[in-house]
Each structure stands twice: as C-alpha cells, then as structure tokens.
Amino acid sequence: MISISKLLCGRSAEGDGLRYDDPDENYDQIREEKQKRPVVVWNTTRRCNLYCEHCYAGADLDPAQGELSTAEAKGLIDDLAAYDVPVLLFSGGEPLVREDLVELVEYATDAGIRAVLSTNGTLITEEKAAALRDAGLSYAGVSVDGLRERNDRFRGKDGAFDAAVRGIENCLSVGLKTGLRYTITEHNAADMEDVVDLLYDVGVDRFCFYHLDYGGRGGDIADADLDDAAQRRAVRRLFDMTREYHDAGEDIETLLVGNYADSAYVVEYAADELGQEHADEIHRYLRVNGGDPTGERVADVDYRGDVHLTQFWQSYSLGNVRDRPFGDIWDDESNPLLAKLREREEHLTGKCVTCQYQDVCRGSSRLRALAATGELFGPDPQCYLTPEERGVSAEPAD
Amino acid sequence: MDRDDDPRRKARIDGSRQWEVFYREQSADPMRHVGGVTAPSLDIAVEQARTLFGDDSESLWLCPADEIVRLGGNNLRAPERTPVDATGATDAADPEVSTE
Ligand code: SF4
Numbered sequence: 001m002i003s004i005s006k007l008l009c010g011r012s013a014e015g016d017g018l019r020y021d022d023p024d025e026n027y028d029q030i031r032e033e034k035q036k037r038p039v040v041v042w043n044t045t046r047r048c049n050l051y052c053e054h055c056y057a058g059a060d061l062d063p064a065q066g067e068l069s070t071a072e073a074k075g076l077i078d079d080l081a082a083y084d085v086p087v088l089l090f091s092g093g094e095p096l097v098r099e100d101l102v103e104l105v106e107y108a109t110d111a112g113i114r115a116v117l118s119t120n121g122t123l124i125t126e127e128k129a130a131a132l133r134d135a136g137l138s139y140a141g142v143s144v145d146g147l148r149e150r151n152d153r154f155r156g157k158d159g160a161f162d163a164a165v166r167g168i169e170n171c172l173s174v175g176l177k178t179g180l181r182y183t184i185t186e187h188n189a190a191d192m193e194d195v196v197d198l199l200y201d202v203g204v205d206r207f208c209f210y211h212l213d214y215g216g217r218g219g220d221i222a223d224a225d226l227d228d229a230a231q232r233r234a235v236r237r238l239f240d241m242t243r244e245y246h247d248a249g250e251d252i253e254t255l256l257v258g259n260y261a262d263s264a265y266v267v268e269y270a271a272d273e274l275g276q277e278h279a280d281e282i283h284r285y286l287r288v289n290g291g292d293p294t295g296e297r298v299a300d301v302d303y304r305g306d307v308h309l310t311q312f313w314q315s316y317s318l319g320n321v322r323d324r325p326f327g328d329i330w331d332d333e334s335n336p337l338l339a340k341l342r343e344r345e346e347h348l349t350g351k352c353v354t355c356q357y358q359d360v361c362r363g364s365s366r367l368r369a370l371a372a373t374g375e376l377f378g379p380d381p382q383c384y385l386t387p388e389e390r391g392v393s394a395e396p397a398d
Numbered sequence: 399m400d401r402d403d404d405p406r407r408k409a410r411i412d413g414s415r416q417w418e419v420f421y422r423e424q425s426a427d428p429m430r431h432v433g434g435v436t437a438p439s440l441d442i443a444v445e446q447a448r449t450l451f452g453d454d455s456e457s458l459w460l461c462p463a464d465e466i467v468r469l470g471g472n473n474l475r476a477p478e479r480t481p482v483d484a485t486g487a488t489d490a491a492d493p494e495v496s497t498e
Contacts, residue, residue, distance in 0.1 A: 075474030318433045323471040335432045336454045
C-alpha cells in the first residue's frame with residue numbers, strides 16, 4: 001500500500017490500519033522500522049450478494065461448505081491475537097452476509113486487534129453501521145468500480161452503485177470512518193476521477209486504488225488489465241489529482257495497492273515535479289517498508305481456514321488453521337516457497353535484477369508473474385517502467 | 399475431529415479440488431508437507447506443484463486433501479480455549495467459547 005497523498009503532499013491522515021507499514025493509529029504513516037507481523041485478511045465467507053467480474057475469491061451466492069463457525073472464528077482470532085497480528089481485515093465474499101459479523105468484530109477488538117472491513121457496501125444500513133461502530137470497527141472500505149452504469153455491469157447487479165453510496169452515507173452518518181476501494185481496469189480507468197469527485201461530495205476523503213491481480217475471476221479478466229501506457233496515465237493522473245485537491249485545501253488521502261512499480265514511479269514523478277530532494281526523501285521512506293508484501297507483511301486466511309500468501313493467491317495454501325495455529329504456519333520457513341519469497345531479491349530474474357528500484361518494489365507481484373510467464377520469479381507483466389527509469393541503458397532479454 | 403465432520407473432507411463448491419503437496423529435497427530427507435494447491439484437475443494441480451516446488455525437489459507427492467484423515471491438530475472449537483482481552487488476560491467465565 002503506497003500512500004500517495006502522504007508521499008507527495010505530506011498528509012498523515014488517519015487510515016484503515018491497512019498500511020502494511022504501521023498498524024498503530026498514532027503514527028506517522030510511514031515508519032522507520034520494519035513491520036514484524038502481517039496484516040491478516042480473513043475471507044469470512046465465500047458467499048456474496050453480488051457477482052463481480054474481478055472477484056479474487058470467486059464468490060457466489062451459494063452457501064459454501066466448510067466455512068469457519070462462530071466458535072472456530074473466535075478460536076482463529078485468539079490465535080491471531082497470540083501471534084500479535086496488528087490488524088484483521090474482515091473480507092469475503094461479502095462479510096455482511098455473515099450474521100455473526102458484529103460479534104466477531106467485537107471479539108477481535110476486545111482481543112486487541114484492530115478490525116477493519118472490506119465490503120461492497122450494499123448491505124450497510126444505518127443500524128448495521130452503528131452496530132459495527134459500537135463493536136469497535138475502525139474503518140470500512142467500500143468497493144465501487146466505476147460510475148453507476150459501469151459499476152453495476154461490473155458488479156453483476158442493477159442498483160449496486162446506488163446501494164453502495166447509500167452504505168457509505170450510512171457509515172458516515174454514524175461516524176464510522178469509510179473510504180473507497182477501486183480496482184483499476186481498462187474498462188473503468190476513465191471513470192476514476194469522476195468517482196472521486198462524486199464521493200468527495202458525499203463526504204468520503206479516503207480513496208484506495210487497486211491494480212488488478214490475476215487470482216480468482218481476476219485471472220479470467222487479465223485481458224482487461226491496462227497496458228503499460230494506460231497504467232502510467234492512470235497512476236500519473238492520480239498523482240496530479242491528489243496534488244490538485246491538496247492545492248485547493250481539500251485534504252484527501254489517496255493510496256495505491258498491488259503494483260509496486262508505482263513506488264518507483266512516484267519517486268520519478270517527484271523528481272520531475274517536486275525536486276530531487278523531495279524524491280530522495282520518498283525513496284528513503286519507501287525503502288524501509290516498501291515493496292510487495294506477499295508472504296511477509298500481508299497474509300490471508302480463507303473461509304475454510306486455509307492460509308494464503310496474499311488474498312489474491314487462493315490457488316496455493318501454506319496450511320490450514322484447523323491443523324496448526326496461524327503463527328506456526330506463518331513462521332514455518334522449512335517450506336521452501338515461503339523461505340524463497342522472503343528472500344526474493346536473490347531469486348528475481350529478468351529486468352528486475354538490474355532495476356535501480358528493486359529495493360522499493362521487490363519485483364512487484366509474484367502471482368502476476370506466475371500467471372503471465374509460468375515462472376515464480378519472472379518479471380511482473382504490469383511493470384511499466386522504461387529502461388531509463390530502471391537505470392539501465394537497454395532492455396535485457398527476459 | 400471426527401472424520402466425517404472434517405470440513406476439509408468436503409468438496410469445494412466451485413468444482414475445484416485441493417491436493418496436499420509433499421516434498422523432499424534429497425532422497426535422504428523425510429517427505430515434508432508444504433501446503434496445498436487448488437485446481438480444477440489433477441494435471442493442473444501437478445503443474446502448479448511443479449512450478450512452485452519442482453526446482454528444489456527430488457520428489458513431489460500430491461494427495462487429494464479430502465482423502466486425508468486428520469487426527470489431532472489445532473482444534474479451534476476446543477472448550478478449553480478462552481478469549482483474550484487487550485492486555486492478554488483471559489476470561490474463563492465467558493461461556494461463548496465453550497458453546498457450539
Ligand atoms: S523492473 Fe522489477 S523491480 Fe523494477 S520496478 Fe519493475 S517490477 Fe519493480
């Protein structure tokens with residue numbers, strides 16, 4: 001997660017605790033010390049009331065067998081608390097279809113874990129928002145993926161856009177911090193700015209943009225991913241837009257997730273637009289905790305208790321929390337895949353080897369590399385940096 | 399956990415199946431469990447396991463996850479589990495964890 005507003009405009013806003021670099025509320029957003037424990041994404045259920053094209057969890061409406069029961073979920077939360085997990089992201093499917101959601105949020109916060117929510121927003125009534133707030137929920141990230149027509153097509157349901165905006169309004173009206181989650185694809189890149197403007201008017205001031213990862217149904221629509229030029233345009237537009245808002249005295253928070261070539265690009269952008277000193281400072285910040293967090297600063301537990309390297313990589317699991325406590329699975333570096341990922345710099349191939357930004361990117365997504373090249377340590381197809389930006393004079397053969 | 403009760407013995411609803419993967423680096427090593435792959439067919443599961451572990455392995459075994467009988471392990475529903483509060487203190491009187 002790269003905080004663009006912080007890096008470019010010095011904004012240190014309250015967030016959802018999902019920055020992989022600092023789980024604490026009283027922090028400067030980017031800290032000088034490495035995060036020790038992962039933020040855990042928990043796919044509480046596979047059920048969902050929508051059917052989105054890009055869903056990494058492959059969710060649908062049928063009840064899934066093997067979902068953790070309320071008692072098992074509490075056992076899991078106990079294990080996570082014992083392992084000092086700082087943040088638990090209740091995700092799905094759609095977590096609000098679980099009737100025990102409020103109870104589990106409360107259980108997590110009582111155990112000292114910061115609870116945050118990722119939701120499609122369509123089921124958040126004002127009463128539900130108040131109950132979640134009272135249970136100690138810190139933040140709700142609501143997914144909207146385009147203006148009304150495009151979003152509804154993408155999400156497989158008419159009225160999904162209006163229902164999500166109502167959900168956002170309900171959160172805001174009870175004082176529950178909320179923000180946008182937006183997955184950028186070829187189909188919706190053009191709507192990005194209008195969605196920000198529209199939701200800013202509603203009262204949202206936090207906007208989180210995800211690059212497409214190639215897991216679940218996201219893999220089926222990899223063709224809808226942006227090409228290099230379009231990636232650059234979308235990311236640059238977000239940089240410019242963030243500065244325009246701040247210049248107008250409107251302190252929005254903007255974040256980018258899922259493509260750590262963005263870390264390199266924000267340094268390049270700062271050098272061009274804000275001067276070398278500012279760019280060097282950004283580079284120094286990102287070095288501490290930057291780069292792809294897979295298998296280190298982020299973990300995923302799915303609805304059946306399988307532990308994954310990130311929420312997007314559902315096709316491989318390290319183990320199951322019904323077999324071993326989460327911490328034992330996560331610490332077991334006798335698993336050669338886990339061990340190699342944690343020292344990935346030694347294994348990366350192709351253009352990442354000589355890239356001057358490897359320290360803040362770490363080769364970006366291994367999952368996309370695997371999907372695109374069949375090689376775990378091959379190049380991420382979403383890297384849009386030019387050879388000059390990477391600090392090499394010519395393109396090596398990948 | 400009772401064999402027929404074990405949720406991991408039930409098929410995944412998306413039609414995919416999970417295979418547990420076992421690996422050893424050298425013939426003198428014991429086979430070691432290194433997680434599981436989920437795939438719509440055995441061929442794809444084998445391909446995935448080879449991609450993730452093949453380079454390092456002398457031998458790879460795949461076993462359908464729903465064919466494994468698991469005894470013991472981490473019983474998340476264990477009645478002796480007690481909730482922790484923010485200070486790490488426990489409350490043994492809370493009945494919620496011993497129900498279900
Ligand atoms: S070349 Fe590799 S390390 Fe460099 S920015 Fe691209 S993906 Fe990241």
